[in-house]
Amino acid sequence: MTATAAERAAMTHALEIARRGPRGLNPQVGAVILSPDGAVLAEGWHRGAGTAHAEVDALSQLLPDELRGATAVVTLEPCNHTGRTGPCAQALIDAGVARVVYALDDPGDHSGGGADRLRAAGVDVVSGEQADAARALIADWLDVQRLGRPRVTVKWAQSLDGRAAAADGSSQWITGPDARADVHRRRAASDAIVVGTGTVLADDPALTARDGDRLFPHQPIPVVIGTRRTPADAALRRHPHEPLFYAGHDLAAVLADLRDRGVQRVFVEGGPTLASAFLAAGLADDVLAYLAPVLLGGPRLALTDIGVPSIGAARRLTVDEWLPLGPDLLAIARPEQEAAPGAETQYQTTRNEGAA
Numbered sequence: 001m002t003a004t005a006a007e008r009a010a011m012t013h014a015l016e017i018a019r020r021g022p023r024g025l026n027p028q029v030g031a032v033i034l035s036p037d038g039a040v041l042a043e044g045w046h047r048g049a050g051t052a053h054a055e056v057d058a059l060s061q062l063l064p065d066e067l068r069g070a071t072a073v074v075t076l077e078p079c080n081h082t083g084r085t086g087p088c089a090q091a092l093i094d095a096g097v098a099r100v101v102y103a104l105d106d107p108g109d110h111s112g113g114g115a116d117r118l119r120a121a122g123v124d125v126v127s128g129e130q131a132d133a134a135r136a137l138i139a140d141w142l143d144v145q146r147l148g149r150p151r152v153t154v155k156w157a158q159s160l161d162g163r164a165a166a167a168d169g170s171s172q173w174i175t176g177p178d179a180r181a182d183v184h185r186r187r188a189a190s191d192a193i194v195v196g197t198g199t200v201l202a203d204d205p206a207l208t209a210r211d212g213d214r215l216f217p218h219q220p221i222p223v224v225i226g227t228r229r230t231p232a233d234a235a236l237r238r239h240p241h242e243p244l245f246y247a248g249h250d251l252a253a254v255l256a257d258l259r260d261r262g263v264q265r266v267f268v269e270g271g272p273t274l275a276s277a278f279l280a281a282g283l284a285d286d287v288l289a290y291l292a293p294v295l296l297g298g299p300r301l302a303l304t305d306i307g308v309p310s311i312g313a314a315r316r317l318t319v320d321e322w323l324p325l326g327p328d329l330l331a332i333a334r335p336e337q338e339a340a341p342g343a344e345t346q347y348q349t350t351r352n353e354g355a356a
Helices: 005-016 054-059 089-094 114-120 131-137 139-147 177-190 195-204 249-260 272-280
Strands: 029-034 040-045 073-078 099-104 125-127 151-159 190-197 221-225 244-246 265-270 286-292 317-325 327-333
Touching: 005 040, 005 073, 005 099, 005 131, 005 177, 029 054, 040 054, 054 073, 054 089, 073 131, 089 114, 099 114, 099 131, 099 195, 114 125, 131 139, 139 151, 151 177, 151 272, 177 265, 177 272, 177 286, 177 317, 177 327, 190 195, 190 272, 195 221, 195 272, 244 249, 265 272
Parallel strands: 073 099, 099 125, 151 265, 151 286, 190 221, 190 265, 221 244
Antiparallel strands: 029 040, 029 073, 286 327, 317 327
């Protein structure tokens, strides 16, 4: 069974309106209701946790007589569980919808299975329509479901000899303007930007995502981990979002709290101690290493201890791309292995972390 031309067009539109919903705990989902002859009757999208799901939003705009024999086109399999709202699969059945076309299966152990419930009730079901586009739309949310936490990108900038700062602690700027602009674009694609208190005290970063002198429309939430107090006049306190402060050192607990706040993608930017802690704990899904053609020498390494006692235990990476950025070079990579057995998830601050 395949989708009709009208259903394919409706799915394209459903994917467009899904983007109107917020990123957060729940996925962005769009729905379009078609009459038996393929005319659009209603549309809906999910507006955030606790609000009506996309299907129910669309159904609510129609009278019962209008729904008999209708087709629901949805970007994600109608859910099959009762949470803050009831199961969408049952809502479609109760409304008298005769056919459901959806893009992606729901990955949840409890929320999945809506398609089977619909089929058992005699509803025609077509799955997989524009699945790749739907997957791209909610890729970060799907990562959260798979990982049980936000996806984490760890970024650092270093000299060719592996230093994040000069001997006196100065680190601005190791890389050039092209590399720094690239960092800001990637910040804008993240939901939260994470630093340690050492970076805050050493560099007083604003933690905004800037396009030249202007802010990008989307700004990551600033997050600070560490026990030392952030000054009242710190630049990050003027951020468009209220900063989050975590005095504890349990990185897994921090990520769990960010997940519960609806954060899907985390950008770890400073400094070496914090970056090393995420890597050592196996909590880094992506690595961005910016290499500048300078030599600094001295003790201030870009990474500290990541739990590698010998060359045989090296944390190997798969490099997806080497990206030239003016005179600098960006390595975009993924860790090949999980954390070493017994690796700590605790982050201990040091006197001066530095940042680049």
